[in-house]
Amino acid sequence: xxxxxxxxxxxxxxxxxxxxxxxxxxxxxxxxxxxxxxxxxxxxxxxxxxxxxxxxxxxxxxxxxxxxxxxxxxxxxxxxxxxxxxxxxxxxxxxxxxxxxxxxxxxxxxxxxxxxxxxxxxxxxxxxxxxxxxxxxxxxxxxxxxxxxxxxxxxxxxxxxxxxxxxxxxxxxxxxxxxxxxxxxxxxxxxxxxxxxxxxxxxxxxxxxxxxxxxxxxxxxxxxxxxxxxxxxxxxxxxxxxxxxxxxxxxxxxxxxxxxxxxxxxxxxxxxxxxxxxxxxxxxxxxxxxxxxxxxxxxxxxxxxxxxxxxxxxxxxxxxxxxxxxxxxxxxxxxxxxxxxxxxxxxxxxxxxxxxxx
Amino acid sequence: xxxxxxxxxxxxxxxxxxxxxxxxxxxxxxxxxxxxxxxxxxxxxxxxxxxxxxxxxxxxxxxxxxxxxxxxxxxxxxxxxxxxxxxxxxxxxxxxxxxxxxxxxxxxxxxxxxxxxxxxxxxxxxxxxxxxxxxxxxxxxxxxxxxxxxxxxxxxxxxxxxxxxxxxxxxxxxxxxxxxxxxxxxxxxxxxxxxxxxxxxxxxxxxxxxxxxxxxxxxxxxxxxxxxxxxxxxxxxxxxxxxxxxxxxxxxxxxxxxxxxxxxxxxxxxxxxxxxxxxxxxxxxxxxxxxxxxxxxxxxxxxxxxxxxxxxxxxxxxxxxxxxxxxxxxxxxxxxxxxxxxxxxxxxxxxxxxxxxx
Numbered sequence: 001x002x003x004x005x006x007x008x009x010x011x012x013x014x015x016x017x018x019x020x021x022x023x024x025x026x027x028x029x030x031x032x033x034x035x036x037x038x039x040x041x042x043x044x045x046x047x048x049x050x051x052x053x054x055x056x057x058x059x060x061x062x063x064x065x066x067x068x069x070x071x072x073x074x075x076x077x078x079x080x081x082x083x084x085x086x087x088x089x090x091x092x093x094x095x096x097x098x099x100x101x102x103x104x105x106x107x108x109x110x111x112x113x114x115x116x117x118x119x120x121x122x123x124x125x126x127x128x129x130x131x132x133x134x135x136x137x138x139x140x141x142x143x144x145x146x147x148x149x150x151x152x153x154x155x156x157x158x159x160x161x162x163x164x165x166x167x168x169x170x171x172x173x174x175x176x177x178x179x180x181x182x183x184x185x186x187x188x189x190x191x192x193x194x195x196x197x198x199x200x201x202x203x204x205x206x207x208x209x210x211x212x213x214x215x216x217x218x219x220x221x222x223x224x225x226x227x228x229x230x231x232x233x234x235x236x237x238x239x240x241x242x243x244x245x246x247x248x249x250x251x252x253x254x255x256x257x258x259x260x261x262x263x264x265x266x267x268x269x270x271x272x273x274x275x276x277x278x279x280x281x282x283x284x285x286x287x288x289x290x291x292x293x294x295x296x297x298x299x300x301x302x303x304x305x306x307x308x309x310x311x312x313x314x315x316x317x318x319x320x321x322x323x324x325x326x327x328x329x330x331x332x333x334x335x336x337x338x339x340x341x342x343x344x345x346x347x348x349x350x351x352x353x354x355x356x357x358x
Numbered sequence: 359x360x361x362x363x364x365x366x367x368x369x370x371x372x373x374x375x376x377x378x379x380x381x382x383x384x385x386x387x388x389x390x391x392x393x394x395x396x397x398x399x400x401x402x403x404x405x406x407x408x409x410x411x412x413x414x415x416x417x418x419x420x421x422x423x424x425x426x427x428x429x430x431x432x433x434x435x436x437x438x439x440x441x442x443x444x445x446x447x448x449x450x451x452x453x454x455x456x457x458x459x460x461x462x463x464x465x466x467x468x469x470x471x472x473x474x475x476x477x478x479x480x481x482x483x484x485x486x487x488x489x490x491x492x493x494x495x496x497x498x499x500x501x502x503x504x505x506x507x508x509x510x511x512x513x514x515x516x517x518x519x520x521x522x523x524x525x526x527x528x529x530x531x532x533x534x535x536x537x538x539x540x541x542x543x544x545x546x547x548x549x550x551x552x553x554x555x556x557x558x559x560x561x562x563x564x565x566x567x568x569x570x571x572x573x574x575x576x577x578x579x580x581x582x583x584x585x586x587x588x589x590x591x592x593x594x595x596x597x598x599x600x601x602x603x604x605x606x607x608x609x610x611x612x613x614x615x616x617x618x619x620x621x622x623x624x625x626x627x628x629x630x631x632x633x634x635x636x637x638x639x640x641x642x643x644x645x646x647x648x649x650x651x652x653x654x655x656x657x658x659x660x661x662x663x664x665x666x667x668x669x670x671x672x673x674x675x676x677x678x679x680x681x682x683x684x685x686x687x688x689x690x691x692x693x694x695x696x697x698x699x700x701x702x703x704x705x706x707x708x709x710x711x712x713x714x715x716x
Contacts, residue, residue: 165540167590169589180663180686181577181579181581181601181603182523182577182603182662182663182664183577183662184564184577184578184579184603185564185575185577189559189560189579189580191556191559191580191581191582191583191598192556192559192560192579192580193560194556194583195553195554195556195557195559195560196553196557198549198550198552198553198556199553199554199557201547201549201550201553202547202550202551202553206542206543217543219539219540219541219542219543220542221539221542221547221550221592222547222549222550222585222593223539223549223586223587223588223589223590223591223592223593224549224585224586224589224593225549225552225583225584225585225586225596226583226584226586227580227582227583228581228582228583228584228599229581230581231527231581231582231599231601232525232581232601233581234579234581235580235581235582238583240549241586241589243539243589243590245539245540245542304540304541305538305540306540
């Protein structure tokens, strides 16, 4: 399979969709991307697993990283691609082969950009964080990610979604004493006790936090409740799994203390954080970010979900989400990317990166 | 395998324990019981599946049913039987091969009791009600269960436990609207809503109902709570399984209305009764019951759990639980039956049934 980077961005998006690359099976697509980029004399290409990194090296004052993941969730009867009513439909069209197509077009066209560019096409974004290609590069070849500013081409409706919220998952365990239901008074019902914890969740009003003029709306949700031993037994344990989204002004440690502090200690027995991922500050005051936002003429929005921009933030690199496609269509069988957004993203980023000094 | 009904009740209990008869595998034990009873000229024996019914037919004014189930729960490392410190240990020793041994001894000894006796040794009491041998006889050969009074030899510490409470199991479903947890406000969290239902259960004070001088203590317990779609999804359904124990003055219909009435309609979406078994009134005013209680010189206690006495009640036959063994040991790996209770049950029932007119 050969990718023709001189093709129109729409044709390229369709070609990418039609080369399936479910997480863990990105090999053929990574091969095609590597081959296409290696053919370009202005780029230096390296590969790590199924992640391909390509760089210009023009000695510019600033270096911009443009990153997009190659993998998709499993197919849902949405292959091959099709074009209809100004949209490209198909697995990954929105999340995020449309964005990858834009980045590949920029890589081919911008032989002498005004800012040096590092393109990162990476594997395993849709699965556990340990396999994530960006994480692998940051761990094993951190020098490849040196840069002043990162653009993650996650779908953002071609607008700028700045920073991202953090995620914390915790298990709140309420205990009781097991007993036969015919003698329920001899026990303590953990499910009954759990009412207090669930009521705290129901009563909680999440905060709305303003950072750089963007409102991050936090959230706190019970995502699972599990209790039950047998049909005639008073349960001695009830576990409530909580998913919290916290604005990026809180560190993971602060988020943990904040969430834990919402529950009076006498109402539960254990509070265990099972996963936490830091948020990312929008960084709209950084010169490169301000320049891009001004060039695009858009009003940045806060990113409420979690994305890999948080990884760049952790590396000290300001980052934002900017890519074609409606983020709410990600992972849906009917996902698509609007042709108009593919073209506008390619044009606007190309202008910002290359027009002045090419 | 041959059962020696002339053996001491302790030896007979041990022989029964050592002939495993987990529910559904009662065949060999039923064969042995049938053979031993058929050898007794004063009994007419019939068999239905693995249930054995044996009757005297002396034309007495009253007929008493003595019933016990042959099956046990699965073994738990508690075979073979052993005797220690005045107790017989082993699978089913308490629930209820001790009681079966007493009944078999009575069947062998009482050739001319003052009351006609129908012995019922039945299968599948520990599993779903449809397979229950007593239910099968009541359905297919109801005439075999004709009688004025029934003694169920379930463990009751050799005392009289009268009547039994009813059981109602219901599922209370609370619904919501699914949403991504990063935009939780776009959904309605069913687990959060369920707090109200669980709090009603926590706040409910079960009634204590006095019938024939016996206090039946009701109960209402959440026995299971289930909610959860995925770690980042606001759940749209939470199902609370409730187990209610109701005093025998309530019919199943009344119990259902009573339990449902505890929950304001706006706090849940569905209330489904998944199982209900009626209770049984103690019937202490019936002459045969009063006679037995007086003979034993005991103070009847209320039965809080559900037993097959309710089946007899449904057939219009007053019934009580009277058998050796501590009911709280049933289904435990360490279950045992006290030798003294085996002997006292055999002696007292023998006196009441046979001593006067043999």
